[in-house]
Amino acid sequence: MVTSLKGRHFLTLAEYSREELLFILETAMQLKQRYLAGERVIPLLVGRHLAMIFEKPSTRTRISFETAMRELGGNAIYLSASELQLARGETIEDTARVLSRYVDAVMARVYEHYKIERLAQYSRVPVINGLSDLHHPAQALSDVLTIMEKKGRDITRLKIVFVGDGGDNVLHSLMLAVGILGGRIVIASPKGYEPHPSVVKLFNEHAAPNGGSYEIERDPFKAVENADVVYTDVWVSMGQDKEREKRLRDLEPYRVTVELMERAKPDAVFMHCLPAHRGEEVVDEVIDGRWSIVWDQAENRKHAQKAVLALLVP
Structure with a gap:
């Protein structure tokens, strides 16, 4: 029986067992029913911050993650690639080390999959794959x-x-x-x-x-x-x-x-x-x-x- 997934990365679905995927899906169904019943803010992540890195432009990924975070009581911060020091030569490793001291999770939408793996390797907080060239688990x-x-x-x-x-x-x-x-x-x-x-x-x-x-x-x-x-x-x-x-x-x-x-x-x-x-x-x-x-x-x-x-x- 799955009891907690706290602190886990979400890079590919292969990192999750059948029972864990079903647990996530069941949670999604429950949260959706609460939303449709009029419970527009479910305060599960009050005081939490999500950094959202976008190398690629997005409509659905940006809006869905941002509204999801806010409807859980948290805050989402949009970061385009041009706004980060990554564009000026800072390494992925250093970016991960710094960001994970400021926020509670990082979502990234990148071109190459190795970048999301590198972020996760050096991050203290969960890293979520918002799309890479190989995977789109969300x-x-x-x-x-x-x-x-x-x-x-x-x-x-x-x-x-x-x-x-x-x-x-x-x-x-x-x-x-x-x-x-x-x-x-x-x-x-x-x-x-x-x-x-x-x-x-x-x-x-x-x-x-x-x-x-x-x-x-x-x-x-x-x-x-x-x-x-x-x-x-x-x-x-x-x-x-x-x-x-x-x-x-x-x-x-x-x-x-x-x-x-x-x-x-x-x-x-x-x-x-x-x-x-x-x-x-x-x-x-x-x-x-x-x-x-x-x-x-x-x-x-x-x-x-x-x-x-x-x-x-x-």
């Missing part, structure tokens, strides 16, 4: 929370399909979340767009022992047959602009269209972490259509992250 938590709300808490009976870039950071974390909980995920992607070997290693070590599985299917229409959940993400992420034309060409057959969704189960749902590049990875008729639960999914970012903060911040 997003995956809200994804699983949304799937449980729409399809029931036992995800082991579901067929969850990701269509697009198999090396996507959101997919990496979704793979781990679903797998650690014992579920199955199918990845529809072209050759050359497979999950990163380091993520496959984490999956084999932490998800497979729980009964989790993943498979790669090149044909997107075959992949989504009888799917309960169809998920996609942008084809060109920040930092990939030089590859844009090639990526668009390679991934064009993996666009989520009405025809593709009609191959899934009649009650299938469509998910996207946003922002969406409409007309590229998904058409308007899907993201705005009867399958879409993307707005509920976006809303759940705040509730899932509120649970992480409430449970990890000392």
